Amino acid sequence: MWELIEANRRKSLILFFSLGLTLLLLGYFFGSAYYPDGGGFIGIFFAFLIWGILSLISYFSGSKILLAVSGAKEVTRDVHPQLFNVVEEMKISAGLPALPKIYIINEAAPNAFATGIKPENSAVAVTAGLLARLNRDELQGVVAHEVSHIVNRDVMFMTFSGIMLGSIVLISEVFLRSLWFGGGRYSSKSSKSSGQGQMIIMIVAIVFAILAPILAQLLYFAISRKREYLADASAVRYTRYPEGLASALEKISDSSIDLKTANKVTAPMYIVNPLKPKGQKLTNLSSTHPPISERVRILRSISGGANYIDYQNAFNKVKKGEVSLIPSSGLADQTSVGLKEAAVIPVALGLDKQTKRDTGDIMMKVNNYSFINCSCGLKIKIPPDYKKTELFCPRCGTKHIL
Amino acid sequence: MTGLIILLVVVAVFVLFVISMYNSLIQLRNRVKNAWSQIDVQLKRRHDLIPNLLETVKGYMKHEREIMENITKYRSQAMDAGTVGEKAQAEGLLSGALGQLRVQVENYPDLKANQNFLALQEELTSTENKISFARQSYNDEVLSYNNKIQMFPSNIIAGMFKFLQEEFFQVEDAKEREVPKVSF
Numbered sequence: 001m002w003e004l005i006e007a008n009r010r011k012s013l014i015l016f017f018s019l020g021l022t023l024l025l026l027g028y029f030f031g032s033a034y035y036p037d038g039g040g041f042i043g044i045f046f047a048f049l050i051w052g053i054l055s056l057i058s059y060f061s062g063s064k065i066l067l068a069v070s071g072a073k074e075v076t077r078d079v080h081p082q083l084f085n086v087v088e089e090m091k092i093s094a095g096l097p098a099l100p101k102i103y104i105i106n107e108a109a110p111n112a113f114a115t116g117i118k119p120e121n122s123a124v125a126v127t128a129g130l131l132a133r134l135n136r137d138e139l140q141g142v143v144a145h146e147v148s149h150i151v152n153r154d155v156m157f158m159t160f161s162g163i164m165l166g167s168i169v170l171i172s173e174v175f176l177r178s179l180w181f182g183g184g185r186y187s188s189k190s191s192k193s194s195g196q197g198q199m200i201i202m203i204v205a206i207v208f209a210i211l212a213p214i215l216a217q218l219l220y221f222a223i224s225r226k227r228e229y230l231a232d233a234s235a236v237r238y239t240r241y242p243e244g245l246a247s248a249l250e251k252i253s254d255s256s257i258d259l260k261t262a263n264k265v266t267a268p269m270y271i272v273n274p275l276k277p278k279g280q281k282l283t284n285l286s287s288t289h290p291p292i293s294e295r296v297r298i299l300r301s302i303s304g305g306a307n308y309i310d311y312q313n314a315f316n317k318v319k320k321g322e323v324s325l326i327p328s329s330g331l332a333d334q335t336s337v338g339l340k341e342a343a344v345i346p347v348a349l350g351l352d353k354q355t356k357r358d359t360g361d362i363m364m365k366v367n368n369y370s371f372i373n374c375s376c377g378l379k380i381k382i383p384p385d386y387k388k389t390e391l392f393c394p395r396c397g398t399k400h401i402l
Numbered sequence: 403m404t405g406l407i408i409l410l411v412v413v414a415v416f417v418l419f420v421i422s423m424y425n426s427l428i429q430l431r432n433r434v435k436n437a438w439s440q441i442d443v444q445l446k447r448r449h450d451l452i453p454n455l456l457e458t459v460k461g462y463m464k465h466e467r468e469i470m471e472n473i474t475k476y477r478s479q480a481m482d483a484g485t486v487g488e489k490a491q492a493e494g495l496l497s498g499a500l501g502q503l504r505v506q507v508e509n510y511p512d513l514k515a516n517q518n519f520l521a522l523q524e525e526l527t528s529t530e531n532k533i534s535f536a537r538q539s540y541n542d543e544v545l546s547y548n549n550k551i552q553m554f555p556s557n558i559i560a561g562m563f564k565f566l567q568e569e570f571f572q573v574e575d576a577k578e579r580e581v582p583k584v585s586f
Binding site (some may be wrong): 085092 | 521535
């Protein structure tokens with residue numbers, strides 16, 4: 001397990017440095033484009049200043065910002081005991097040092113994400129729609145996937161390289177726009193003195209400003225996709241039940257409801273990309289997540305065991321090629337980890353109306369509503385700011401004392 | 403004089419070696435104990451949940467006397483069990499009996515709708531999952547501890563200070579070892 005994290009960290013560092021190098025070149029060219037004499041180093045300084053500030057902010061309050069932007073609320077055990085149980089189970093299975101904080105997002109679209117740069121201080125957030133739609137095994141699969149993002153240090157990687165990518169995009173954009181609106185002032189002044197050399201630097205800078213964000217994004221997305229597979233593999237290992245995650249992924253991608261609180265920046269954090277238009281072919285380079293159908297097919301092809309090697313075998317079978325997904329150190333562990341049988345607990349079919357009602361109930365619980373079951377069969381939902389001590393059932397008129 | 407110094411150095415190195423080996427044995431044993439306590443907490447939790455479960459179920463399931471008696475019997479056996487092996491066996495039987503109960507519940511729609519029962523069932527399921535997930539790490543710790551005790555030269559130190567081998571927490575339930583068939 002530790003070797004896996006190590007291998008992950010090494011790859012992150014390579015990516016991190018190539019992104020850093022891009023940022024460095026970017027700063028140099030832009031600086032030189034404006035001030036040919038030593039401006040390159042000023043450019044580098046400003047590029048890294050922007051990156052440094054953004055990194056510091058995200059290190060100290062990234063989780064808080066992410067959770068706040070997504071509209072996630074920390075909940076107590078009685079809001080959803082099953083969610084707490086499942087997270088506790090995965091904590092034991094994954095050997096996390098502390099229980100992640102648990103958040104529910106008031107959204108009907110099913111989705112989930114994990115945050116926390118350090119495993120000691122992490123959080124798992126799921127939407128109310130997810131809780132209403134998934135059965136226990138499926139929920140366990142989703143939570144296992146999120147917990148493995150924490151264990152594999154994916155959150156740390158995504159945060160820091162995401163910030164680097166963000167800086168590259170930001171700086172390029174600022175440069176191109178300044179050129180469009182007011183940059184001519186500088187270039188005309190300098191063109192008198194140095195002429196052709198300056199012209200070349202300017203062109204290089206413009207080309208770079210256009211290409212760098214695209215290349216950086218492709219690099220970032222490629223590794224992000226790989227990490228999704230790896231988190232799926234770990235989830236199988238933790239739950240020993242691939243079908244749970246497989247059918248959860250199907251249910252999440254089947255939903256036609258949009259996640260309103262997700263945006264371009266937070267999208268890579270979710271278990272299923274919340275921004276993809278339905279039905280679009282996902283096998284393109286500009287996607288942070290691998291196509292769901294493929295993830296599901298791999299999970300369903302797993303046979304024989306729940307260890308990493310079993311996932312790799314299934315991956316090879318589906319992808320029809322010997323792509324190494326899991327670092328060799330992870331595959332070296334040949335011990336067979338038995339698969340679990342399906343739980344005997346029957347699963348209520350996701351009736352649309354019932355799902356909607358359950359989603360609403362969970363959302364209300366998150367917002368401190370209380371519930372009274374009236375003898376006439378009506379479930380009365382009382383908002384937290386209801387001040388009176390008594391209440392009459394709107395259907396049968398029975399008096400309830402609060 | 404030099405002979406004495408050499409002798410002292412050799413003795414000092416030997417003593418340091420014994421101390422470090424002893425300490426690493428202690429460390430491994432503590433890790434086994436810690437892993438066991440993780441399981442034990444959950445086993446106790448399960449024992450605590452069962453009386454409530456039987457109380458809730460009793461009113462509905464008139465015909466399943468035998469299953470309920472078995473559950474009570476295995477529960478007290480499990481609580482009395484001393485060694486890890488005995489415990490594992492008794493808990494296996496208890497799991498089996500609870501599984502039977504779970505299958506029978508299907509015939510009682512009223513019970514399935516009972517909120518209290520559903521909450522208990524959820525707690526019980528979760529506790530069982532936690533036991534099975536904690537078992538893996540316990541067995542891993544036992545393996546490395548036992549290896550250390552059996553291998554040379556730590557086996558000499560282990561023998562001197564009476565470090566005893568620990569038992570694995572093995573599942574008796576054959577079902578859990580089986581791999582389900584996958585159909586496409």
